[in-house]
Amino acid sequence: MDFSQRLLQAYNDAALTLMISVGHQVGLFVTMRGMAPASSAEIAVAAKLNERYVREWLGAMVTGGVVMVADGRYQLPEEHAACLTGAASMAGPSQYIAEMGRVEQLIVHCFREGGGVPYEKYPRFHDIMAEDSAQFVAGALEAHILPLVPGLVERLRTGIRVVDVGCGRGMTMARLAELFPASRFEGVDFSAEAIAYARAHARSGNVTYRAEDAKAPLAEGAYDFVTTFDAIHDQGRPLAVLRNIRRGLKADGVYLMQEIRGSSHHHGDIGHPLGTLLYTISCMHCMTVSLAQGGEGLGAMWGEEKTREYLKRAGFASVEKHELAHDIQNYWYVVRKELA
Numbered sequence: 001m002d003f004s005q006r007l008l009q010a011y012n013d014a015a016l017t018l019m020i021s022v023g024h025q026v027g028l029f030v031t032m033r034g035m036a037p038a039s040s041a042e043i044a045v046a047a048k049l050n051e052r053y054v055r056e057w058l059g060a061m062v063t064g065g066v067v068m069v070a071d072g073r074y075q076l077p078e079e080h081a082a083c084l085t086g087a088a089s090m091a092g093p094s095q096y097i098a099e100m101g102r103v104e105q106l107i108v109h110c111f112r113e114g115g116g117v118p119y120e121k122y123p124r125f126h127d128i129m130a131e132d133s134a135q136f137v138a139g140a141l142e143a144h145i146l147p148l149v150p151g152l153v154e155r156l157r158t159g160i161r162v163v164d165v166g167c168g169r170g171m172t173m174a175r176l177a178e179l180f181p182a183s184r185f186e187g188v189d190f191s192a193e194a195i196a197y198a199r200a201h202a203r204s205g206n207v208t209y210r211a212e213d214a215k216a217p218l219a220e221g222a223y224d225f226v227t228t229f230d231a232i233h234d235q236g237r238p239l240a241v242l243r244n245i246r247r248g249l250k251a252d253g254v255y256l257m258q259e260i261r262g263s264s265h266h267h268g269d270i271g272h273p274l275g276t277l278l279y280t281i282s283c284m285h286c287m288t289v290s291l292a293q294g295g296e297g298l299g300a301m302w303g304e305e306k307t308r309e310y311l312k313r314a315g316f317a318s319v320e321k322h323e324l325a326h327d328i329q330n331y332w333y334v335v336r337k338e339l340a
């Protein structure tokens, strides 16, 4: 493929991503899954949507290779439906593109003048993040994530104190609290909106949330287990937050840090299966929200080398990096306050 064709493909795929996001939000993939070949009118009725919009959307889906058409009747192949609905759905993350698009002009301004775009300019950010987190983190806790820390499940069953820093809408703590009634869970985030949502959706009495800056000191030596999920790189002062987490841990405490998979060098990210997407989300969200606070602007792709350097500077004694087979987006660092 020559470069001009590569560009055309990129524009087509960007447009397809936007339409996947729309289809996901209005329930078209769920409606079409398992449906016999149908006209646009039948699909619109089944989905309770406007036919004219559904028909145009189907045009994008057909030309994008998502939906098949014959004799004016449309069908979503089961293999595609399985990637766009249900537990293994990949549709949710398509929503990030439009959310980043909202701030394009503000980012253009920042390219010229510096500074950053604050969180409040992203109206659906917590919505999309919570959907992502419920599916890819909370949904993977038991099978994949908790086993990364030997003995953790047993300790959670016995009863320990846990805090999630930068907890967003609290999807992960809510799930852990349900699973382990003998343990106490806390979530901290500086977004009052995210914390209000987390409180309203808590499903058990052993989880509490507070709207607080992650730099506010955690009670010293109080926690057995501290987590951050995708929540260090976009901090204004990431090192201060890491030092605070270390301070909050008991001597034998463990810190589990989910951070975006990447090297700390652009050349090291060539071939990264999500490289362009992640650098784009970083530039148009993670990096800029940090800069908007007068922060460091580490960016989502700060990478493994820099992550290790920051953990060392924060005083942690050991760091183990893990990769999960089903997760091409993240590294999972198991970090200890002191050597055993």
Ligand SMILES: C[S@@+](CC[C@H](N)C(=O)[O-])C[C@H]1O[C@@H](n2cnc3c(N)ncnc32)[C@H](O)[C@@H]1O
Binding pocket: 129, 130, 133, 137, 165, 166, 167, 168, 169, 170, 171, 188, 189, 190, 191, 194, 212, 213, 214, 215, 228, 229, 230, 231, 234, 235, 236
């Ligand atoms: C990328 S989101 C991840 C949210 C959540 N951990 C999840 O996985 O759904 C980063 C979170 O960090 C929070 N955050 C950023 N800076 C913060 C700070 N200084 N203090 C507390 N929370 C902060 C944001 O409000 C946001 O909810």
